[in-house]
Amino acid sequence: MNRKDGFSQAILDWYxxxxxxxxxxxxxxxHPEPYHVWLSEIMLQQTTVVTVKPYFNHFISRWPQVSDLAxxxxxxxxxxxxxxxxxxxxxxxxxxxxxxxxxxxxxxPADEAELLSLPGIGDYTAAAVSSIAFGKRAVVVDGNIERVxxxxxxxxxxxxxxxxxxxxxxxxxxPSDRAGDYAQALMDIGSGVCTPRNPKCELCPVASFCxxxxxxxxxxxxxxxxxxxxxxxxxxxxxxxxxxxxxxxRRREESGLLGGxxxxxxxxxxxxxPVPDEVEALLTQIGVEGTSKPPVTTELVRxxxxxxxxxxxxxxxxxxxxxxxxxxxxxxxxxxxxxTIALPTLMKKVVQSVFKGQGSLDL
DNA sequence: AAAGCGGGGCA
DNA sequence: TGCCCAGCTTT
Numbered sequence: 001m002n003r004k005d006g007f008s009q010a011i012l013d014w015y016x017x018x019x020x021x022x023x024x025x026x027x028x029x030x031h032p033e034p035y036h037v038w039l040s041e042i043m044l045q046q047t048t049v050v051t052v053k054p055y056f057n058h059f060i061s062r063w064p065q066v067s068d069l070a071x072x073x074x075x076x077x078x079x080x081x082x083x084x085x086x087x088x089x090x091x092x093x094x095x096x097x098x099x100x101x102x103x104x105x106x107x108x109p110a111d112e113a114e115l116l117s118l119p120g121i122g123d124y125t126a127a128a129v130s131s132i133a134f135g136k137r138a139v140v141v142d143g144n145i146e147r148v149x150x151x152x153x154x155x156x157x158x159x160x161x162x163x164x165x166x167x168x169x170x171x172x173x174x175p176s177d178r179a180g181d182y183a184q185a186l187m188d189i190g191s192g193v194c195t196p197r198n199p200k201c202e203l204c205p206v207a208s209f210c211x212x213x214x215x216x217x218x219x220x221x222x223x224x225x226x227x228x229x230x231x232x233x234x235x236x237x238x239x240x241x242x243x244x245x246x247x248x249x250r251r252r253e254e255s256g257l258l259g260g261x262x263x264x265x266x267x268x269x270x271x272x273x274p275v276p277d278e279v280e281a282l283l284t285q286i287g288v289e290g291t292s293k294p295p296v297t298t299e300l301v302r303x304x305x306x307x308x309x310x311x312x313x314x315x316x317x318x319x320x321x322x323x324x325x326x327x328x329x330x331x332x333x334x335x336x337x338x339x340t341i342a343l344p345t346l347m348k349k350v351v352q353s354v355f356k357g358q359g360s361l362d363l
Numbered sequence: 364a365a366a367g368c369g370g371g372g373c374a
Numbered sequence: 375t376g377c378c379c380a381g382c383t384t385t
Contacts, residue, residue: 040380041380042381043380044379044380044381045379045381045382046368046369046370046379046381046382047369047370047371047379047380048370048371048372048378048379048380049380050371050372051370051371051372052380083369083370084369084370085368085369085370085371086368086369086370086381086382087368087369088382089368089382092383119382119383120382120383121382122381122383123381123382124380124381125380125381125382128380140380142379142381143378143379143380143381144379144380145380160364160365183380184380187380188380190380191379195378196373196377196378196379197373197374197377197378198374227376227377255384256367256368257367257368257369258368258369259368303369303370304369304370305368305370306367306368306369306370307366307367307368344369345370345371346369346370
């Protein structure tokens with residue numbers, strides 16, 4: 001006899017009473033569109049529901065079927081994704097849409113292992129799509145469920161080492177019926193009740209099953225390995241404007257940080273601030289030497305990535321008559337067209353800084 | 364096994 | 375400020 005007998009039923013009862021409407025969710029037993037479930041799950045990776053909602057609605061409106069998304073250009077998808085972060089997700093999203101159309105006739109497979117083989121779909125997403133969209137039993141474990149399970153069992157091992165142990169416990173708790181509703185309910189509870197700090201145990205439908213609650217130390221789980229401190233990198237970034245009011249932009253490398261997204265030219269991002277010689281060299285390289293006026297420096301732009309802080313010093317440069325973009329892949333673009341390119345949030349901050357510093361420009 | 368990879372919201 | 379998030383891929 002399972003010591004936690006009744007756990008999943010209590011979770012499902014809570015769901016029937018408390019589940020909220022979401023654009024990708026169907027209440028009352030009907031299964032949502034697999035395309036909607038997949039798209040939402042990719043967007044929700046490391047991203048909050050509030051942030052995802054408008055992006056999800058825009059994607060569904062613009063690309064109603066997975067075949068529409070597969071037929072889109074990658075750059076269109078990146079542009080629509082701009083601001084969501086983790087841009088490899090957008091590239092894999094497009095690859096996955098193409099694969100589903102090419103290999104599965106435009107219908108997502110229901111099988112967890114087949115889903116797992118698709119680009120951008122890992123353990124979590126395969127289990128989530130299989131259970132939520134197709135009603136299959138699958139053991140769904142995300143960050144929320146890890147926290148709930150580690151508290152229910154007072155798992156002493158620290159993350160990420162504890163992941164296999166947590167998965168084994170989660171497996172025992174997962175019901176055969178309504179595994180998708182169960183998973184969504186547990187995630188809702190994890191994000192709204194069983195919160196990282198100050199959990200609302202008085203509102204929790206499974207407090208009576210929770211070892212952490214019984215011991216009065218639920219909040220101390222899950223244990224975590226210590227984190228590294230983030231270094232700070234610095235660079236100079238250039239808003240280079242020609243006589244027509246256009247600004248020089250270029251595309252970043254396809255792989256790596258902000259892969260495939262657009263940017264303004266900058267010196268290398270490094271912990272040591274670049275010396276004036278390097279700044280001069282960059283301006284020469286992109287072909288804007290011989291400017292009549294000295295650059296106007298605007299407010300420092302700060303941005304934090306997963307593993308480092310960044311401080312950019314923006315400079316506004318008026319390019320000379322020639323104004324040629326000598327560099328390979330840079331091109332001129334009017335600021336009112338910035339919304340049509342894949343501009344990440346960091347670069348939007350640069351735009352804001354320049355506009356604030358100039359006062360005369362409007363977007 | 365560990366590192367790389369955005370951005371926003373919250374205490 | 376630091377922490378956390380409906381993680382996946384690459385090394």
